[in-house]
Amino acid sequence: MAFRMLGSASEADDAVQEAWLRLHRSGTDEVANLGGWLTTVVSRVCLDMLRSRGSRREVPLDQPDRPEPGSTDPRDVPESAALLADSVGVAMLVVLDTLAPAERLAFVLHDLFAVPFDEIAPIVERSPAATRQLASRARRRIQGATAPRADLMRRRRLVDAFLAASREGRFDDLLALLDPDVVLRADDVAVATARAGAAHGAPALAHELHGPHSVAKVFDGRAQAARTVLVDGMPGAAWAPGGRPRTVFAFTIEDDAIVEIEVVSDPGQLAALEVTFPDAG
The missing domain is CATH 1.20.140 (Butyryl-CoA Dehydrogenase, subunit A; domain 3)
Structure with a gap:
């Protein structure tokens, strides 16, 4: 050890x-x-x-x-x-x-x-x-x-597909991209922000959610301003008004399915992440 x-x-x-x-x-x-x-x-x-x-x-x-x-x-x-x-x-x-x-x-x-x-x-x-x-x-x-470049590109395509299904409200497509045992974890700031926006129709968010239906409900019709980024070198997503990440979504992908999504909004945690914005190509 x-x-x-x-x-x-x-x-x-x-x-x-x-x-x-x-x-x-x-x-x-x-x-x-x-x-x-x-x-x-x-x-x-x-x-x-x-x-x-x-x-x-x-x-x-x-x-x-x-x-x-x-x-x-x-x-x-x-x-x-x-x-x-x-x-x-x-x-x-x-x-x-x-x-x-x-x-x-x-x-x-x-x-x-x-x-x-x-x-x-x-x-x-x-x-x-x-x-x-x-x-x-x-x-x-x-x-x-x-990871080989081909694997990174495959993961990026999956994240892109997830964000597109989220924006367009394609609930069944979201479910198809999630592992049966998928877990969503969110920090305190992300949960508090979601609760503050609940009055305006934002979905409920907890520190930890399990299962495709619970996770898909959080993203269904959302992620309008999120874009694909690299989070610590791996494909993920971020809401970054003005180019400054305010919320980061880190994806764990196994066997062409999303097994975990980590939602990070705490400024201290965000500062520790390496978030890069790939060009459109």
């Missing part, structure tokens, strides 16, 4: 050794779940190490003596770099190195080790909902950087 978080064999060894020392200092009598305790401690140690890293020079990927991503320690050998690359992929490693420490931690713990967000949240000092957003943001950036 430490190896995948840090991308460095030597730093992973240091993190595990520090956790071992803390375990010996604190004892195990009060620890009900030793595995969970060790996961938490190792994760916090790794988070501190990621935060303390200084800037590193860029090295071309095809350079023969390129150091392992995330490490300039001479103790790291090519065998360890190859092992990690085999386990998570070279492209993912490169993108992981660009993530903020909390994003990287949330992604690795949840997506690679299936640790629940409720357990990750105290480690990164966020709410479970905010922790989920960290992992989603990291996942989008990794997918956007590693």
Whole structure:
């Protein structure tokens, strides 16, 4: 786990050794779940190490003596770099190195080790909902950087079709684009804005909605001013009056169906997103 978080064999060894020392200092009598305790401690140690890293020079990927991503320690050998690359992929490693420490931690713990967000949240000092957003943001950036162009174009066509069906009120077409287990998640600002507009006929919005019918109702006849954008490198949508994103819709797509839509209106969360406007072509 430490190896995948840090991308460095030597730093992973240091993190595990520090956790071992803390375990010996604190004892195990009060620890009900030793595995969970060790996961938490190792994760916090790794988070501190990621935060303390200084800037590193860029090295071309095809350079023969390129150091392992995330490490300039001479103790790291090519065998360890190859092992990690085999386990998570070279492209993912490169993108992981660009993530903020909390994003990287949330992604690795949840997506690679299936640790629940409720357990990750105290480690990164966020709410479970905010922790989920960290992992989603990291996942989008990794997918956007590693997905083939054809896959990105396929996803964009699906988002375009969803927005068109939304604007034109084609409810059945919206349903056809949504996965049977689709989830819509919205932040506090988005929910409050929707409630304020309910008096003017805006659809009801909750922090979390499940199922195609519930999600389609939110978008049916809406999205008039939304446009397709790239959100952290992946096709999404945004309402951006004057070119400034006020609400962003981040889509998770699997097997040609939308499985999750994240609605972000909170200014702080918006500032953390990388939103780009592709040209008309």
